[in-house]
Amino acid sequence: MKTFGIVSYNKYANFTNYGSALQSSALNTPIYKSGESMEWRAMFVDYCPDRLANMDPLHPFENMWDQDDEACKRIEYSMQAIRENYEKFMTFYDQFFLHTKDKYTSQNFDTICGREGIDGFVCGSDTIFCYKEFGFDDGYFANYDVMRNGYSVAYAASFGDTDLRSIDKEALKAKLRNFRYLALRENQFLDFTREATEVKVEQVIDPTLLLTASDYDTIVAPRQIDEPYVLLYSRRFNPAMTKYADRLSKEKAVKVVDISLSGSNPNGHIMRYDAGVEEFLSLVKYAECIVTNSYHGMLFSIIYKRPFCLFSREQCDTKNAQVLQMLDLRDRSMVTGKESLNNTIDYDKVHKIIALRREQSLNVLINELKGIEKWLEG
Numbered sequence: 412m413k414t415f416g417i418v419s420y421n422k423y424a425n426f427t428n429y430g431s432a433l434q435s436s437a438l439n440t441p442i443y444k445s446g447e448s449m450e451w452r453a454m455f456v457d458y459c460p461d462r463l464a465n466m467d468p469l470h471p472f473e474n475m476w477d478q479d480d481e482a483c484k485r486i487e488y489s490m491q492a493i494r495e496n497y498e499k500f501m502t503f504y505d506q507f508f509l510h511t512k513d514k515y516t517s518q519n520f521d522t523i524c525g526r527e528g529i530d531g532f533v534c535g536s537d538t539i540f541c542y543k544e545f546g547f548d549d550g551y552f553a554n555y556d557v558m559r560n561g562y563s564v565a566y567a568a569s570f571g572d573t574d575l576r577s578i579d580k581e582a583l584k585a586k587l588r589n590f591r592y593l594a595l596r597e598n599q600f601l602d603f604t605r606e607a608t609e610v611k612v613e614q615v616i617d618p619t620l621l622l623t624a625s626d627y628d629t630i631v632a633p634r635q636i637d638e639p640y641v642l643l644y645s646r647r648f649n650p651a652m653t654k655y656a657d658r659l660s661k662e663k664a665v666k667v668v669d670i671s672l673s674g675s676n677p678n679g680h681i682m683r684y685d686a687g688v689e690e691f692l693s694l695v696k697y698a699e700c701i702v703t704n705s706y707h708g709m710l711f712s713i714i715y716k717r718p719f720c721l722f723s724r725e726q727c728d729t730k731n732a733q734v735l736q737m738l739d740l741r742d743r744s745m746v747t748g749k750e751s752l753n754n755t756i757d758y759d760k761v762h763k764i765i766a767l768r769r770e771q772s773l774n775v776l777i778n779e780l781k782g783i784e785k786w787l788e789g
Contacts, residue, residue, distance in 0.1 A: 413451040413783060415442060416511070416529040418550050418558075420537050422504050423459040423466075427496050428646075429691040430619070430707025434536050436507050438566060438618040440626065442533070445777055454529060455510040460548045461517050492685040499687025507630065520555045531562035531783045536596055536618050541571030542578050552586035559589045562786050564779040567596040567615050567772075569730065575603065583607070591786060592779045594772075597730050615772035617734075619710050620765055624696075627714065632689040634697050636668055636681065642698035643680065644708040645671035645722075652722050653678070655748035656702040665699055706730055713738065713765075716758040720745050738764055 417438060420431035435455065442453035504510070511527045513519075523529055532553060538544060539551035549555050553563035575583075584607035587593065593604055594615040605612045641663065643656040648671070657678055660667045669680040670691065676682055686694060692711065695701060701712045704724035709731060712719035721731055723746045735741045738761050742753050 412446075413530040413780075414528055415451060415453050415780065416456045416523065416527070416532045417442075417453055418456045418458055418532055418534045418553075419539060421455065421458065422501060423463045424545075427493065427500060428707075429688055430705065430710070431537055432500060432503055432688050433692075433707065433711075434567075434618050436503075437622050438533070438536060439508065441618075441621050441773055441776060442780065445773075445780070449777070449780065451780055453509065453533070454527065455504075455508040456523070456529075456532075456550075457511045457514045458520070458550050459514060459516050460545050460550060462545055462548070464516060492682070495685040496687065499685075499690075503688045515550075517549060517555075520550065521557050524557050524561070531780075532558050532564070533779070534563060534565045534568060534590075535594075536567030536569065538569045538571035540565075540568050540573065540600075542573045542583075544571065547582060547586050553589040554586055562783045563590050564592040564594070564782065565590050566594045566776055566779065567617055568593070569596040570600045572729070573600075592782055594775050594779065597733055599729060613775050615775050616765075616768045617707075617710060619707060619714070621769055621773060621776075622714075624714050624716070627692055627711075630689050631692040631696060632687075633693065635683065635686070635690055635693050636666075636697070639663070639665040639699050640668045640681065640697075641665055642694055642701045642703075643667050643669045643671060644701065644703040644705055646703075646705040646708070647724050648672070649704060649722055649724070651746075651748040652702055652704060655720070655722075655745070658748075659700060659702065663699060668694060668698070670694060706734075709734065709743075713740075713758075713761060716756075716762075718754065718756060719743060720752055722746070722748070737768070 417435065419435045421435060439453045439455060446452045513526060515523055534551055534553055545551055553559060587604055587607045590610060592610055593608065593612045595601060595604060596615065596617055598614050601612060601614060641656050641659045643652065645652050656667050667680040668683055670683050670686050672684060683694065695711045695717060696715045698717055701708060701717055701719040703709060703719065704722040709719060709721050721743050735744055740761065
């Protein structure tokens, strides 16, 4: 049986990011399921990029992309919830992942195949190719000797808001040539990647969409809030979102449940930033409506067929817009909170599109994994 090591976001990167944890888990599931007949399995690599090596997740001031005063204030206000949240995320990673026995960094990564019995690597998904976040990280770009000289593929890797004008394009091309097959999540770098490499390059959906609501129901927590509520989930503070959520709560005569980092709570929201991954799924599943600027907040609203609106968030606008366009949901996008919003979503139509893209993307993933046999023969 072949073992594929998944190199992706984990507890060292965005440990309180529900989407990061769930996309890693979601990628593991179809590899495991298809492996029952194909004789392969997935193992999550406990990998810490060099940029995060000296950062303490319980002191997030040192591990923040946003260092403005408002962000720091929100962290300070939420520290107790962050500590509770951290423990829940660690339990999730330990409970739902087959992972390597040891932690790997740039100092010992090249020993991983012998120590863990790994035959190939799958890098992804999420913004592992985003230069602003990790630079050209050797783990995410398959640049360690065992990855570069072995069999490495990427699934749903994203460049995030990388600007080609501000980076060394030749260095990026060299890193991309480490892969035997590349599947990207967004389309804006498809042409560049195809020109840079001689391998197959395709576009696929985020791994969270490879699973259905019934798959997530196997891990979802029981209902958290007994009464109806609007769910507010902001990955970056936006006062227009709060105003809109409060307006909805008044119109619907329901409470606002807030799982965003917040520096205060003047409007009496039910604050649940302590929610773990399973509780996050539950809060989305039972919400009357979701107000978010999170990519995965949007995706799980769609998975659970909940009404939602998606506010603009600079570093996410491109990837968010592509999903909305693919699913013909562009009318769910908001900037000011004053836009007119269609109250109904034709989720039968939406999920037919997802089912088709799911089948296509699963075929790409399986072909990536099958490629190891041809590579070994060759």
